[in-house]
Amino acid sequence: MDRLGLTPRPRRFGLTGGIGSGKSTVATLLAGLGAVIVDTDAIARELTAPGGAALPALAAAFGPEIVGSDGAMDRERMRAIAFADPGAKRRLEAVLHPMIGAEALARAAAAGEAPVVFDVPLLAESAHWRARCDRILVVDCREETQVERVKRRSGWSEEAVRRVIAQQAARAARRRIADAVIFNDGMALGELAAEVRALWALWNNGPH
Incomplete structure:
Protein backbone atom coordinates (compact mmCIF):
# COMPACT_ATOMS: atom_id res chain seq x y z
CA MET A 1 0.00 0.00 0.00
CA ASP A 2 1.17 3.53 -0.64
CA ARG A 3 1.35 6.32 1.98
CA LEU A 4 -2.29 7.26 1.31
CA GLY A 5 -3.41 3.74 2.19
CA LEU A 6 -4.23 2.84 -1.40
CA THR A 7 -3.18 -0.38 -3.08
CA PRO A 8 -1.02 0.39 -6.11
CA ARG A 9 -2.50 -0.44 -9.47
CA PRO A 10 -1.20 -3.69 -10.90
CA ARG A 11 1.59 -3.11 -13.41
CA ARG A 12 2.59 -6.67 -14.27
CA PHE A 13 0.13 -8.70 -16.30
CA GLY A 14 0.20 -12.25 -17.62
CA LEU A 15 -1.08 -13.21 -21.07
CA THR A 16 -1.55 -16.79 -22.19
CA GLY A 17 -3.55 -18.97 -24.55
CA GLY A 18 -3.23 -22.17 -26.51
CA ILE A 19 -1.71 -22.43 -29.96
CA GLY A 20 -4.00 -20.79 -32.51
CA SER A 21 -6.01 -18.93 -29.88
CA GLY A 22 -5.03 -15.47 -31.11
CA LYS A 23 -2.77 -14.68 -28.16
CA SER A 24 -0.15 -13.05 -30.40
CA THR A 25 -2.80 -10.82 -31.95
CA VAL A 26 -3.92 -9.74 -28.47
CA ALA A 27 -0.28 -9.03 -27.54
CA THR A 28 0.06 -6.79 -30.60
CA LEU A 29 -3.10 -4.93 -29.64
CA LEU A 30 -1.85 -4.46 -26.07
CA ALA A 31 1.47 -3.12 -27.37
CA GLY A 32 -0.50 -0.57 -29.35
CA LEU A 33 -2.15 0.53 -26.10
CA GLY A 34 1.20 1.19 -24.43
CA ALA A 35 2.07 -2.16 -22.87
CA VAL A 36 5.64 -3.41 -22.91
CA ILE A 37 5.36 -6.98 -24.17
CA VAL A 38 7.86 -9.46 -22.77
CA ASP A 39 7.44 -12.47 -25.07
CA THR A 40 9.02 -15.58 -23.61
CA ASP A 41 8.74 -17.48 -26.91
CA ALA A 42 10.65 -14.68 -28.66
CA ILE A 43 13.31 -14.80 -25.95
CA ALA A 44 13.61 -18.57 -26.44
CA ARG A 45 14.11 -18.05 -30.17
CA GLU A 46 16.85 -15.50 -29.49
CA LEU A 47 18.60 -17.85 -27.08
CA THR A 48 18.59 -20.62 -29.70
CA PRO A 115 2.90 -1.58 -17.67
CA VAL A 116 4.44 -4.92 -18.62
CA VAL A 117 2.66 -7.90 -20.16
CA PHE A 118 4.43 -11.23 -19.78
CA ASP A 119 3.37 -13.25 -22.84
CA VAL A 120 3.89 -16.80 -21.54
CA PRO A 121 2.44 -19.87 -23.30
CA LEU A 122 3.12 -22.03 -20.22
CA LEU A 123 1.58 -19.66 -17.68
CA ALA A 124 -1.05 -22.17 -16.55
CA GLU A 125 1.66 -24.76 -15.92
CA SER A 126 3.95 -22.45 -13.95
CA ALA A 127 3.06 -21.21 -10.47
CA HIS A 128 6.41 -19.41 -10.51
CA TRP A 129 5.35 -17.28 -13.48
CA ARG A 130 1.85 -16.70 -12.14
CA ALA A 131 3.32 -15.28 -8.93
CA ARG A 132 4.97 -12.56 -11.00
CA CYS A 133 1.65 -11.34 -12.42
CA ASP A 134 -0.87 -9.08 -10.74
CA ARG A 135 -3.60 -10.12 -13.17
CA ILE A 136 -3.84 -12.75 -15.88
CA LEU A 137 -5.61 -12.58 -19.25
CA VAL A 138 -6.41 -15.84 -21.05
CA VAL A 139 -7.25 -15.88 -24.75
CA ASP A 140 -9.50 -18.84 -25.44
CA CYS A 141 -11.29 -20.51 -28.34
CA ARG A 142 -12.66 -23.91 -29.32
CA GLU A 143 -10.12 -26.63 -30.13
CA GLU A 144 -11.52 -26.98 -33.65
CA THR A 145 -10.83 -23.30 -34.21
CA GLN A 146 -7.26 -23.75 -32.98
CA VAL A 147 -6.72 -26.62 -35.41
CA GLU A 148 -8.09 -24.73 -38.41
CA ARG A 149 -6.11 -21.57 -37.66
CA VAL A 150 -2.80 -23.37 -37.24
CA LYS A 151 -3.33 -25.55 -40.33
CA ARG A 152 -4.10 -22.43 -42.36
CA ARG A 153 -1.15 -20.36 -41.18
CA SER A 154 1.51 -23.06 -40.80
CA GLY A 155 0.55 -25.78 -43.22
CA TRP A 156 0.75 -28.40 -40.46
CA SER A 157 -1.34 -31.55 -40.60
CA GLU A 158 -4.31 -31.83 -38.27
CA GLU A 159 -2.50 -34.62 -36.42
CA ALA A 160 0.53 -32.40 -35.81
CA VAL A 161 -1.61 -29.55 -34.49
CA ARG A 162 -3.57 -31.81 -32.16
CA ARG A 163 -0.31 -33.28 -30.87
CA VAL A 164 0.84 -29.79 -29.87
CA ILE A 165 -2.53 -29.00 -28.28
CA ALA A 166 -2.32 -32.22 -26.26
CA GLN A 167 1.08 -31.13 -24.90
CA GLN A 168 -0.32 -27.81 -23.69
CA ALA A 169 -2.47 -27.11 -20.65
CA ALA A 170 -6.15 -27.92 -21.06
CA ARG A 171 -8.47 -25.02 -21.81
CA ALA A 172 -10.17 -25.48 -18.44
CA ALA A 173 -6.82 -25.25 -16.63
CA ARG A 174 -6.00 -21.97 -18.36
CA ARG A 175 -9.42 -20.54 -17.60
CA ARG A 176 -9.04 -21.42 -13.91
CA ILE A 177 -6.02 -19.12 -13.54
CA ALA A 178 -7.63 -16.21 -15.40
CA ASP A 179 -8.73 -12.88 -14.01
CA ALA A 180 -10.29 -12.26 -17.43
CA VAL A 181 -10.98 -14.45 -20.46
CA ILE A 182 -11.41 -13.26 -24.04
CA PHE A 183 -13.25 -15.90 -26.06
CA ASN A 184 -11.72 -15.26 -29.46
CA ASP A 185 -13.90 -17.48 -31.61
CA GLY A 186 -15.87 -16.11 -34.56
CA MET A 187 -14.82 -12.60 -33.56
CA ALA A 188 -13.79 -9.97 -36.13
CA LEU A 189 -10.52 -8.15 -35.49
CA GLY A 190 -12.36 -4.92 -34.70
CA GLU A 191 -14.47 -6.69 -32.06
CA LEU A 192 -11.37 -8.28 -30.55
CA ALA A 193 -9.61 -4.92 -30.45
CA ALA A 194 -12.60 -3.35 -28.69
CA GLU A 195 -12.62 -6.06 -26.01
CA VAL A 196 -8.88 -5.70 -25.44
CA ARG A 197 -9.13 -1.92 -25.25
CA ALA A 198 -11.99 -2.05 -22.73
CA LEU A 199 -10.20 -4.55 -20.51
CA TRP A 200 -6.92 -2.64 -20.63
CA ALA A 201 -8.70 0.57 -19.64
CA LEU A 202 -10.40 -1.22 -16.74
CA TRP A 203 -7.20 -2.78 -15.47
CA ASN A 204 -5.13 0.38 -15.76
CA ASN A 205 -7.63 3.08 -14.92
CA GLY A 206 -10.14 1.31 -12.73
CA PRO A 207 -10.34 1.35 -8.94
CA HIS A 208 -7.12 0.74 -7.04
Whole structure:
Protein backbone atom coordinates (compact mmCIF):
# COMPACT_ATOMS: atom_id res chain seq x y z
CA MET A 1 0.00 0.00 0.00
CA ASP A 2 1.17 3.53 -0.64
CA ARG A 3 1.35 6.32 1.98
CA LEU A 4 -2.29 7.26 1.31
CA GLY A 5 -3.41 3.74 2.19
CA LEU A 6 -4.23 2.84 -1.40
CA THR A 7 -3.18 -0.38 -3.08
CA PRO A 8 -1.02 0.39 -6.11
CA ARG A 9 -2.50 -0.44 -9.47
CA PRO A 10 -1.20 -3.69 -10.90
CA ARG A 11 1.59 -3.11 -13.41
CA ARG A 12 2.59 -6.67 -14.27
CA PHE A 13 0.13 -8.70 -16.30
CA GLY A 14 0.20 -12.25 -17.62
CA LEU A 15 -1.08 -13.21 -21.07
CA THR A 16 -1.55 -16.79 -22.19
CA GLY A 17 -3.55 -18.97 -24.55
CA GLY A 18 -3.23 -22.17 -26.51
CA ILE A 19 -1.71 -22.43 -29.96
CA GLY A 20 -4.00 -20.79 -32.51
CA SER A 21 -6.01 -18.93 -29.88
CA GLY A 22 -5.03 -15.47 -31.11
CA LYS A 23 -2.77 -14.68 -28.16
CA SER A 24 -0.15 -13.05 -30.40
CA THR A 25 -2.80 -10.82 -31.95
CA VAL A 26 -3.92 -9.74 -28.47
CA ALA A 27 -0.28 -9.03 -27.54
CA THR A 28 0.06 -6.79 -30.60
CA LEU A 29 -3.10 -4.93 -29.64
CA LEU A 30 -1.85 -4.46 -26.07
CA ALA A 31 1.47 -3.12 -27.37
CA GLY A 32 -0.50 -0.57 -29.35
CA LEU A 33 -2.15 0.53 -26.10
CA GLY A 34 1.20 1.19 -24.43
CA ALA A 35 2.07 -2.16 -22.87
CA VAL A 36 5.64 -3.41 -22.91
CA ILE A 37 5.36 -6.98 -24.17
CA VAL A 38 7.86 -9.46 -22.77
CA ASP A 39 7.44 -12.47 -25.07
CA THR A 40 9.02 -15.58 -23.61
CA ASP A 41 8.74 -17.48 -26.91
CA ALA A 42 10.65 -14.68 -28.66
CA ILE A 43 13.31 -14.80 -25.95
CA ALA A 44 13.61 -18.57 -26.44
CA ARG A 45 14.11 -18.05 -30.17
CA GLU A 46 16.85 -15.50 -29.49
CA LEU A 47 18.60 -17.85 -27.08
CA THR A 48 18.59 -20.62 -29.70
CA ALA A 49 19.40 -18.48 -32.76
CA PRO A 50 22.90 -18.55 -34.30
CA GLY A 51 25.28 -17.48 -31.54
CA GLY A 52 22.51 -17.78 -28.96
CA ALA A 53 23.50 -18.09 -25.33
CA ALA A 54 21.69 -21.42 -24.87
CA LEU A 55 23.37 -23.30 -27.71
CA PRO A 56 26.46 -24.58 -25.83
CA ALA A 57 24.32 -26.05 -23.04
CA LEU A 58 21.86 -27.55 -25.54
CA ALA A 59 24.67 -29.17 -27.54
CA ALA A 60 26.09 -30.59 -24.32
CA ALA A 61 22.68 -31.98 -23.30
CA PHE A 62 21.52 -33.35 -26.68
CA GLY A 63 24.63 -33.63 -28.85
CA PRO A 64 26.10 -31.29 -31.48
CA GLU A 65 23.60 -32.50 -34.10
CA ILE A 66 20.94 -30.43 -32.34
CA VAL A 67 22.59 -27.37 -33.92
CA GLY A 68 21.65 -27.05 -37.59
CA SER A 69 23.82 -26.03 -40.51
CA ASP A 70 22.67 -22.43 -40.07
CA GLY A 71 24.13 -22.34 -36.56
CA ALA A 72 20.74 -22.25 -34.81
CA MET A 73 19.01 -24.95 -32.84
CA ASP A 74 17.26 -27.35 -35.20
CA ARG A 75 13.75 -26.67 -33.94
CA GLU A 76 12.09 -29.51 -35.86
CA ARG A 77 14.62 -32.05 -34.56
CA MET A 78 14.28 -30.72 -31.02
CA ARG A 79 10.50 -30.76 -31.21
CA ALA A 80 10.52 -34.38 -32.37
CA ILE A 81 12.88 -35.38 -29.56
CA ALA A 82 10.86 -33.57 -26.90
CA PHE A 83 7.54 -35.00 -28.09
CA ALA A 84 8.93 -38.53 -28.13
CA ASP A 85 10.65 -38.41 -24.74
CA PRO A 86 9.27 -36.62 -21.65
CA GLY A 87 12.73 -36.82 -20.09
CA ALA A 88 14.21 -34.95 -23.03
CA LYS A 89 11.52 -32.33 -22.69
CA ARG A 90 12.44 -31.84 -19.04
CA ARG A 91 16.14 -31.53 -19.93
CA LEU A 92 15.32 -28.93 -22.57
CA GLU A 93 13.24 -26.95 -20.06
CA ALA A 94 16.01 -27.21 -17.45
CA VAL A 95 18.36 -25.49 -19.89
CA LEU A 96 16.02 -22.88 -21.33
CA HIS A 97 13.58 -21.90 -18.59
CA PRO A 98 16.08 -20.29 -16.16
CA MET A 99 17.67 -18.33 -19.02
CA ILE A 100 14.28 -17.22 -20.34
CA GLY A 101 13.15 -16.17 -16.86
CA ALA A 102 16.27 -14.12 -16.19
CA GLU A 103 16.01 -12.30 -19.52
CA ALA A 104 12.26 -11.70 -19.11
CA LEU A 105 12.77 -10.11 -15.69
CA ALA A 106 15.59 -7.95 -17.03
CA ARG A 107 13.32 -6.65 -19.80
CA ALA A 108 10.51 -5.99 -17.35
CA ALA A 109 12.88 -4.03 -15.11
CA ALA A 110 14.04 -2.00 -18.10
CA ALA A 111 10.42 -0.98 -18.79
CA GLY A 112 10.48 1.35 -15.78
CA GLU A 113 6.99 2.58 -14.91
CA ALA A 114 5.37 1.28 -18.10
CA PRO A 115 2.90 -1.58 -17.67
CA VAL A 116 4.44 -4.92 -18.62
CA VAL A 117 2.66 -7.90 -20.16
CA PHE A 118 4.43 -11.23 -19.78
CA ASP A 119 3.37 -13.25 -22.84
CA VAL A 120 3.89 -16.80 -21.54
CA PRO A 121 2.44 -19.87 -23.30
CA LEU A 122 3.12 -22.03 -20.22
CA LEU A 123 1.58 -19.66 -17.68
CA ALA A 124 -1.05 -22.17 -16.55
CA GLU A 125 1.66 -24.76 -15.92
CA SER A 126 3.95 -22.45 -13.95
CA ALA A 127 3.06 -21.21 -10.47
CA HIS A 128 6.41 -19.41 -10.51
CA TRP A 129 5.35 -17.28 -13.48
CA ARG A 130 1.85 -16.70 -12.14
CA ALA A 131 3.32 -15.28 -8.93
CA ARG A 132 4.97 -12.56 -11.00
CA CYS A 133 1.65 -11.34 -12.42
CA ASP A 134 -0.87 -9.08 -10.74
CA ARG A 135 -3.60 -10.12 -13.17
CA ILE A 136 -3.84 -12.75 -15.88
CA LEU A 137 -5.61 -12.58 -19.25
CA VAL A 138 -6.41 -15.84 -21.05
CA VAL A 139 -7.25 -15.88 -24.75
CA ASP A 140 -9.50 -18.84 -25.44
CA CYS A 141 -11.29 -20.51 -28.34
CA ARG A 142 -12.66 -23.91 -29.32
CA GLU A 143 -10.12 -26.63 -30.13
CA GLU A 144 -11.52 -26.98 -33.65
CA THR A 145 -10.83 -23.30 -34.21
CA GLN A 146 -7.26 -23.75 -32.98
CA VAL A 147 -6.72 -26.62 -35.41
CA GLU A 148 -8.09 -24.73 -38.41
CA ARG A 149 -6.11 -21.57 -37.66
CA VAL A 150 -2.80 -23.37 -37.24
CA LYS A 151 -3.33 -25.55 -40.33
CA ARG A 152 -4.10 -22.43 -42.36
CA ARG A 153 -1.15 -20.36 -41.18
CA SER A 154 1.51 -23.06 -40.80
CA GLY A 155 0.55 -25.78 -43.22
CA TRP A 156 0.75 -28.40 -40.46
CA SER A 157 -1.34 -31.55 -40.60
CA GLU A 158 -4.31 -31.83 -38.27
CA GLU A 159 -2.50 -34.62 -36.42
CA ALA A 160 0.53 -32.40 -35.81
CA VAL A 161 -1.61 -29.55 -34.49
CA ARG A 162 -3.57 -31.81 -32.16
CA ARG A 163 -0.31 -33.28 -30.87
CA VAL A 164 0.84 -29.79 -29.87
CA ILE A 165 -2.53 -29.00 -28.28
CA ALA A 166 -2.32 -32.22 -26.26
CA GLN A 167 1.08 -31.13 -24.90
CA GLN A 168 -0.32 -27.81 -23.69
CA ALA A 169 -2.47 -27.11 -20.65
CA ALA A 170 -6.15 -27.92 -21.06
CA ARG A 171 -8.47 -25.02 -21.81
CA ALA A 172 -10.17 -25.48 -18.44
CA ALA A 173 -6.82 -25.25 -16.63
CA ARG A 174 -6.00 -21.97 -18.36
CA ARG A 175 -9.42 -20.54 -17.60
CA ARG A 176 -9.04 -21.42 -13.91
CA ILE A 177 -6.02 -19.12 -13.54
CA ALA A 178 -7.63 -16.21 -15.40
CA ASP A 179 -8.73 -12.88 -14.01
CA ALA A 180 -10.29 -12.26 -17.43
CA VAL A 181 -10.98 -14.45 -20.46
CA ILE A 182 -11.41 -13.26 -24.04
CA PHE A 183 -13.25 -15.90 -26.06
CA ASN A 184 -11.72 -15.26 -29.46
CA ASP A 185 -13.90 -17.48 -31.61
CA GLY A 186 -15.87 -16.11 -34.56
CA MET A 187 -14.82 -12.60 -33.56
CA ALA A 188 -13.79 -9.97 -36.13
CA LEU A 189 -10.52 -8.15 -35.49
CA GLY A 190 -12.36 -4.92 -34.70
CA GLU A 191 -14.47 -6.69 -32.06
CA LEU A 192 -11.37 -8.28 -30.55
CA ALA A 193 -9.61 -4.92 -30.45
CA ALA A 194 -12.60 -3.35 -28.69
CA GLU A 195 -12.62 -6.06 -26.01
CA VAL A 196 -8.88 -5.70 -25.44
CA ARG A 197 -9.13 -1.92 -25.25
CA ALA A 198 -11.99 -2.05 -22.73
CA LEU A 199 -10.20 -4.55 -20.51
CA TRP A 200 -6.92 -2.64 -20.63
CA ALA A 201 -8.70 0.57 -19.64
CA LEU A 202 -10.40 -1.22 -16.74
CA TRP A 203 -7.20 -2.78 -15.47
CA ASN A 204 -5.13 0.38 -15.76
CA ASN A 205 -7.63 3.08 -14.92
CA GLY A 206 -10.14 1.31 -12.73
CA PRO A 207 -10.34 1.35 -8.94
CA HIS A 208 -7.12 0.74 -7.04
